[in-house]
Amino acid sequence: MQIPTITTNNGLKLPAIGFGTYQLKGALGVNAITSALNIGYRLLDTAFNYENEGTVGTAIKRSGIPREQIIISSKLPGRHHHYQEALETIQESLYRAGLDYYDLYLIHWPNPKQGLYLEAWQALITAQKMGLIREIGVSNFLPEHIDHLIEQTGITPAVNQIELHPYFSERQLRKYDQQHHIVTWAWSPLGRANAVLKDPIIAGIAQDVNRSISQVILRWEIQIGVLPIPKSAHSIRQLENYQIFDFELSPAQVQTISNLDRADGRTQNQDPAEYEEF
Ligand SMILES: NC(=O)C1=CN([C@@H]2O[C@H](COP(=O)(O)OP(=O)(O)OC[C@H]3O[C@@H](n4cnc5c(N)ncnc54)[C@H](OP(=O)(O)O)[C@@H]3O)[C@@H](O)[C@H]2O)C=CC1
């Protein structure tokens, strides 16, 4: 199946859907990620804090797919935002995965109270110049955080990976990202399998288009212009989540799902203005 691509502000082509790897570790994790690659996923999302960069690197090697055909993204944890520590952490991330470079490296959380994300960004800029990472981005950043990075360095993140699903659709932040040519990625795009997977309104649409609820949710994300990175340990669900490019939702169906947005819709109450992760 031909998957559409999205091009970043620096010219990197990303497949329109990626594969999340949080909690996929060890031999079972290698099998799950290899399965996703065999199905066709060519964008893998990991993080230093997931403690599975080695699992990701092993799955890539086992798959036999040429490295340059896969986009691999990892993330810098909050406890290593200091410049020198950040550079060492990126190198450690590469050693763990057995890779020479990451296609993307993101600051995982801004941690505004800690107040070191600009220093972390300067380290990412250096790592990019060193050829350790092709593009640099952020995760869980609010407009004020991104404005600060741009004002201080003149460099705009390629992507902003944020929580996004029908109960939390982040209209304002998406608009900001779009205005700044930043690609929005949706984390927990299936709400981490919470009540959204049983939502009666989405179930009705799924019945109308003869697809599963998960497929309708992921398709809605594609149509509102974001790049979802669903995780599944199971091949059958990986395939289901990937098969969303041969049908379309009507504008009215898209709007109906967008209307499910709620103020308390976050999966885990992690507001980046307050929440800090190390
Ligand atoms: N930047 C950040 O701060 C964050 C980034 N992430 C990234 O986003 C990725 C995806 O988010 P995640 O939190 O994992 O949650 P998802 O929204 O991707 O949901 C994953 C859950 O949904 C289940 N599932 C997957 N597909 C289906 C399906 N078709 N039908 C029914 N159930 C299904 C999975 O179960 P099973 O595995 O058993 O199939 C799992 O329990 C992460 O893996 C990680 O890479 C996530 C959180 C925060």
Ligand SMILES: O=C(O)C(=O)[C@@H](O)[C@H](O)C(=O)CO
């Ligand atoms: O998974 C991630 O990328 C995170 O940042 C975590 O906060 C994750 O959302 C989590 O559930 C930690 O308990």
